Amino acid sequence: MTDYPLVSIIAINFNQLRVTIEFLQSVSKISYPNYEVIIVDNASKEDTSALLKQQFPEFIFIRSEENLGFAGGNNLGIRKAKGEYFMLLNNDTEVETGFLEPLVEAMQANPKIGMVGSKVRFFDSPETIQYAGATPMTKYTATSHFIGHNQKDEGQYDQQTITPFVSGAAMMTSRSVCKKVGLMAGFFFLYYEELDWQERIRKAGYEIHYIPQSLVFHKESISVGKNSPLQAYWKSRNRLLLIRRNYNQFNVFISFLFLTFISYPYHLLKYIARRDLVSIKVHSIALGWHYFNAFNMKRIHQNDYL
Structure with a gap:
């Protein structure tokens, strides 16, 4: 160079x-x-x-x-x-x-x-x-x-x-x-x-x-800890947020169905079996955030600029 x-x-x-x-x-x-x-x-x-x-x-x-x-x-x-x-x-x-x-x-x-x-x-x-x-x-x-x-x-x-x-x-x-x-x-x-x-x-x-x-x-996962509640919440919420911001409405609709009726119940049963109340709360709040903001497109598509 x-x-x-x-x-x-x-x-x-x-x-x-x-x-x-x-x-x-x-x-x-x-x-x-x-x-x-x-x-x-x-x-x-x-x-x-x-x-x-x-x-x-x-x-x-x-x-x-x-x-x-x-x-x-x-x-x-x-x-x-x-x-x-x-x-x-x-x-x-x-x-x-x-x-x-x-x-x-x-x-x-x-x-x-x-x-x-x-x-x-x-x-x-x-x-x-x-x-x-x-x-x-x-x-x-x-x-x-x-x-x-x-x-x-x-x-x-x-x-x-x-x-x-x-x-x-x-x-x-x-x-x-x-x-x-x-x-x-x-x-x-x-x-x-x-x-x-x-x-x-x-x-x-x-x-x-x-x-x-x-x-x-x-040195992977040092910053928030492996499998921490903090990690679980942001991953769960932001996974669907990524889809809502970048893909079409059909993708979003299918994603809502998948997370609501397949992914969430599956994990919920696992947490209940383990008596893991923290994870139940974390995933419920993460999914609930999207239903609360289902039509708030301004919030979903906000960005930061230089």
Whole structure:
């Protein structure tokens, strides 16, 4: 590369000082010569910005007084960023030193590309793939699958390809795309917001590419905990929200039927058998949100902009 435009690396911290320090130690070693790092603290119990600033004086630390979620926190970081490109990373990732150059090269080489994503492997099993591309979204159930998931990386997914979605743990877009398409819809808060964003980017005429030469390692589910009630609520609510925002009315109708009369009763019986009252409440509230907002199209289609 001979041209190195400024890249803004953005990540969110929420009560994870140790993990965020490990993340910053990783990105501080990258080979790309022109970047800034922005950490958005999403109203953690303790304000650690001063401590982090002391340890990493070259980086930018922003504290939000309220938890804005994944979407809102990244949007805040993007609005503060100065870069031509925005590299969104989970703070529970660590990166290879040369991970950024292939992403920038791909976007510079093809103006049709609106977003790129790294190959992602599991941090605790560094030869095992988490993400190497994705299958198309099923429009009735909002399900997609990561290609290569849980496979040993033997180079079988080392070709750059167009993909429906990149991993939200490591994705890059440009300022020009954000000006045209907008940012993530903040009211998603957590889960599916990056998929909704990518649907909108593709609808605007851009391609999304998987870039295997860029490698990131992910400590999966540290941020909200595996199978937590918080995780269950936002996944349940936002799954249908994604469908309502991006697909036609027939898809939405079938999805309502599927979730109301098949998926919800199935999970309800499982929770009753386990006497899991928390999960019963969480899934009931998530589905009820959609019936309460069944005709509130303004709320369903709200967006955030740069």
